[in-house]
Amino acid sequence: xxxxxxxKRSGVSRSTVSYALSGKRPVAEATRRRIQTVIDxxxxxxxxxxxxxxxxxxxxxxxxxxxxxxxxxxVQLGFVASVVDAAARAxxxxxxxxSGGEHDRSFERVVTGARVDGVVLMEIRLEDARVTRLTExxxxxxxxxxxxxxxxxxxxxxxxxxxxxxxxxxxxxxxxRHIALVNRSAELVAAGYGPGHRAQLGFSRAVAERGLQxxxxxxxxxxxxxxxxxxxxxxxxxxxxxxxxxxxxAMPGMHRALADAHLAVPGDFSLTGVAARxxxxxxxxxxxxxxxxxxxxxxxxxxxxxxRIADPGLPHRQLLTAPPISLRExxxxxxxxxxxxx
Amino acid sequence: xxxxxxxKRSGVSRSTVSYALSGKRPVAEATRRRIQTVIDxxxxxxxxxxxxxxxxxxxxxxxxxxxxxxxxxxVQLGFVASVVDAAARAxxxxxxxxSGGEHDRSFERVVTGARVDGVVLMEIRLEDARVTRLTExxxxxxxxxxxxxxxxxxxxxxxxxxxxxxxxxxxxxxxxRHIALVNRSAELVAAGYGPGHRAQLGFSRAVAERGLQxxxxxxxxxxxxxxxxxxxxxxxxxxxxxxxxxxxxAMPGMHRALADAHLAVPGDFSLTGVAARxxxxxxxxxxxxxxxxxxxxxxxxxxxxxxRIADPGLPHRQLLTAPPISLRExxxxxxxxxxxxx
DNA sequence: CCCGTTTATCGAATCGGTTCGACTGAACCT
DNA sequence: AGGTTCAGTCGAACCGATTCGATAAACGGG
Numbered sequence: 077x078x079x080x081x082x083x084k085r086s087g088v089s090r091s092t093v094s095y096a097l098s099g100k101r102p103v104a105e106a107t108r109r110r111i112q113t114v115i116d117x118x119x120x121x122x123x124x125x126x127x128x129x130x131x132x133x134x135x136x137x138x139x140x141x142x143x144x145x146x147x148x149x150x151v152q153l154g155f156v157a158s159v160v161d162a163a164a165r166a167x168x169x170x171x172x173x174x175s176g177g178e179h180d181r182s183f184e185r186v187v188t189g190a191r192v193d194g195v196v197l198m199e200i201r202l203e204d205a206r207v208t209r210l211t212e213x214x215x216x217x218x219x220x221x222x223x224x225x226x227x228x229x230x231x232x233x234x235x236x237x238x239x240x241x242x243x244x245x246x247x248x249x250x251x252x253r254h255i256a257l258v259n260r261s262a263e264l265v266a267a268g269y270g271p272g273h274r275a276q277l278g279f280s281r282a283v284a285e286r287g288l289q290x291x292x293x294x295x296x297x298x299x300x301x302x303x304x305x306x307x308x309x310x311x312x313x314x315x316x317x318x319x320x321x322x323x324x325x326a327m328p329g330m331h332r333a334l335a336d337a338h339l340a341v342p343g344d345f346s347l348t349g350v351a352a353r354x355x356x357x358x359x360x361x362x363x364x365x366x367x368x369x370x371x372x373x374x375x376x377x378x379x380x381x382x383x384r385i386a387d388p389g390l391p392h393r394q395l396l397t398a399p400p401i402s403l404r405e406x407x408x409x410x411x412x413x414x415x416x417x418x
Numbered sequence: 419x420x421x422x423x424x425x426k427r428s429g430v431s432r433s434t435v436s437y438a439l440s441g442k443r444p445v446a447e448a449t450r451r452r453i454q455t456v457i458d459x460x461x462x463x464x465x466x467x468x469x470x471x472x473x474x475x476x477x478x479x480x481x482x483x484x485x486x487x488x489x490x491x492x493v494q495l496g497f498v499a500s501v502v503d504a505a506a507r508a509x510x511x512x513x514x515x516x517s518g519g520e521h522d523r524s525f526e527r528v529v530t531g532a533r534v535d536g537v538v539l540m541e542i543r544l545e546d547a548r549v550t551r552l553t554e555x556x557x558x559x560x561x562x563x564x565x566x567x568x569x570x571x572x573x574x575x576x577x578x579x580x581x582x583x584x585x586x587x588x589x590x591x592x593x594x595r596h597i598a599l600v601n602r603s604a605e606l607v608a609a610g611y612g613p614g615h616r617a618q619l620g621f622s623r624a625v626a627e628r629g630l631q632x633x634x635x636x637x638x639x640x641x642x643x644x645x646x647x648x649x650x651x652x653x654x655x656x657x658x659x660x661x662x663x664x665x666x667x668a669m670p671g672m673h674r675a676l677a678d679a680h681l682a683v684p685g686d687f688s689l690t691g692v693a694a695r696x697x698x699x700x701x702x703x704x705x706x707x708x709x710x711x712x713x714x715x716x717x718x719x720x721x722x723x724x725x726r727i728a729d730p731g732l733p734h735r736q737l738l739t740a741p742p743i744s745l746r747e748x749x750x751x752x753x754x755x756x757x758x759x760x
Numbered sequence: 761c762c763c764g765t766t767t768a769t770c771g772a773a774t775c776g777g778t779t780c781g782a783c784t785g786a787a788c789c790t
Numbered sequence: 791a792g793g794t795t796c797a798g799t800c801g802a803a804c805c806g807a808t809t810c811g812a813t814a815a816a817c818g819g820g
Contacts (some may be wrong), residue, residue, distance in 0.1 A: 077774090091802095119555075129465070129471055169514075189466040191467075242807060358642070389610065433770065434768080471807075
């Protein structure tokens with residue numbers, strides 16, 4: 077079931093079969109039909125490895141995800157899905173590679189040995205060894221997120237700074253004066269995780285501009301932590317009337333803590349943040365949020381990667397997507413709180 | 419940066435470099451060290467396509483997932499993560515392929531053209547064209563789930579029938595006499611989706627054995643549907659005191675509906691089901707559930723696949739994993755309901 | 761000292777495609 | 791009629807590894 081077999085049965089040479097398939101040189105219509113018939117009969121498909129070897133490209137891209145053991149957030153999952161989708165539309169296959177921890181062998185395998193034509197990198201830190209390695213190896217790559225030297229790489233990213241600032245602005249417009257930011261986990265933020273870092277910046281800036289009282293706290297990525305975190309906040313900052321967050325995983329716990337404190341959302345307390353659209357819509361009440369358009373971001377990453385593969389010399393493009401905030405039902409006018417500590 | 423270059427710089431032939439790397443023939447210690455030095459200096463890694471072409475295997479497995487657009491459930495995500503992890507441990511790469519709908523090209527690319535040595539197939543229907551195709555092509559594969567002719571393929575699966583029956587048994591032990599099963603979406607169940615189908619069987623069987631009153635309903639895979647579904651159930655079946663479910667996505671909405679009806683869990687109403695452990699633990703209250711050990715299942719699937727690749731003639735093994743139910747806090751003794759319709 | 765063995769290495773074939781240069785007729789031009 | 795062009799095809803080289811058979815040197819036994 078190789079090209080030689082097809083050639084033999086069609087009574088032509090291997091090169092003619094190849095040209096019939098690729099169309100890179102003219103082939104007589106009668107010949108082409110004869111070959112096609114044989115191919116259909118035998119269900120022949122060219123061997124991907126042989127083709128990759130000769131052509132020098134694999135028609136495959138790598139997708140480097142955080143260690144699989146550690147659970148992906150909804151937003152991350154959205155990225156994966158959209159990258160896979162976009163790649164499929166471009167007739168590219170996707171090789172999955174967990175990275176970090178004990179999975180460095182997998183990363184190395186994907187990156188070296190010409191297994192992929194390029195790589196999409198998720199969850200980039202401000203200092204990121206994988207970026208260094210990819211640059212060193214000279215493999216085209218696009219980051220979803222960027223390092224502390226963004227001009228040195230090609231990336232797409234979410235403008236968390238602006239998005240969080242918008243959330244704060246929205247709350248301020250509703251009359252809230254005491255607002256908290258619930259960030260991602262302390263380790264992540266300390267490690268220079270971009271979204272966490274930029275959320276801090278955006279929050280500080282917006283709070284300062286609007287002359288508000290702002291509190292920032294970190295919170296592990298799970299419901300229990302979210303609950304504990306908000307319970308504590310309500311006690312230590314009894315004047316709080318609203319929270320903005322980018323920590324999806326903690327959100328259910330945060331809701332719980334508010335409910336336990338008999339604070340209705342949005343009646344007594346407002347909640348907003350940055351989240352995937354369908355996820356925000358599925359909450360109760362639906363979350364007023366700056367939506368992350370994961371689909372678009374993944375598609376753009378793949379598109380950029382395809383460009384870079386075709387012409388690695390292209391100037392490194394950078395873009396931010398900053399859609400407007402989507403008003404839903406989790407925010408309302410500020411109302412002086414009568415909380416557990418009041 | 420190919421093997422010839424290494425050979426030249428080490429002053430040996432290409433074959434000697436190959437043997438030095440594979441150890442399949444003895445190489446003088448001095449020569450081996452010299453070669454290794456050159457390799458380390460140049461950061462050489464053998465070209466995967468060339469190796470695959472010669473060896474006839476790619477050291478890559480395919481993972482066929484449901485169309486990416488359609489959101490993966492937590493359990494499905496767990497499968498993906500565990501397959502990727504297990505493959506990485508076995509030094510295998512994972513090629514991701516969405517299937518179904520418009521993604522059939524991607525599936526075809528992966529299964530033909532010798533891109534992968536074998537395939538792990540998720541979300542199998544009772545009648546599944548992909549299984550037919552893989553059998554036809556003769557590519558080794560392992561299903562997570564199985565078709566209506568399970569003896570014709572190799573698979574691992576979760577014993578939903580037993581798990582749901584155990585949930586019912588647990589509720590019966592607590593004194594519940596009127597129990598509902600909230601299944602997955604009607605389309606899925608109608609299409610012969612295994613878990614949905616077997617949940618039905620297990621529920622019916624257990625209800626009959628215990629002499630209970632059982633209601634079965636289907637429910638779309640999202641929170642809104644879950645809420646609507648339970649709201650309706652509470653009205654149409656006012657005697658209900660417990661629900662068992664395998665619909666994770668609908669669970670938040672179900673909780674919501676119970677809360678709206680002023681039914682406390684587990685005080686007034688018990689809730690149980692089949693779910694991923696960490697997910698069940700993260701609910702409020704933590705869900706008493708038959709845990710799905712996704713990690714183990716994925717690892718077993720990969721292990722079976724590796725066996726099948728090594729020896730496709732092996733008798734098709736089949737196994738079920740049926741861990742005991744994990745008692746948490748969402749179930750309690752039955753108490754006559756004073757619900758909205760009472 | 762000669763011969764058989766072992767050890768270390770090399771050269772060539774091979775995997776299954778793609779692609780380049782060359783060849784053959786037929787059509788076309790002047 | 792002779793030369794040019796072009797469609798259609800073939801053979802051979804090549805991509806980068808692995809692997810088989812052969813060879814040469816070192817070694818040990820009788």
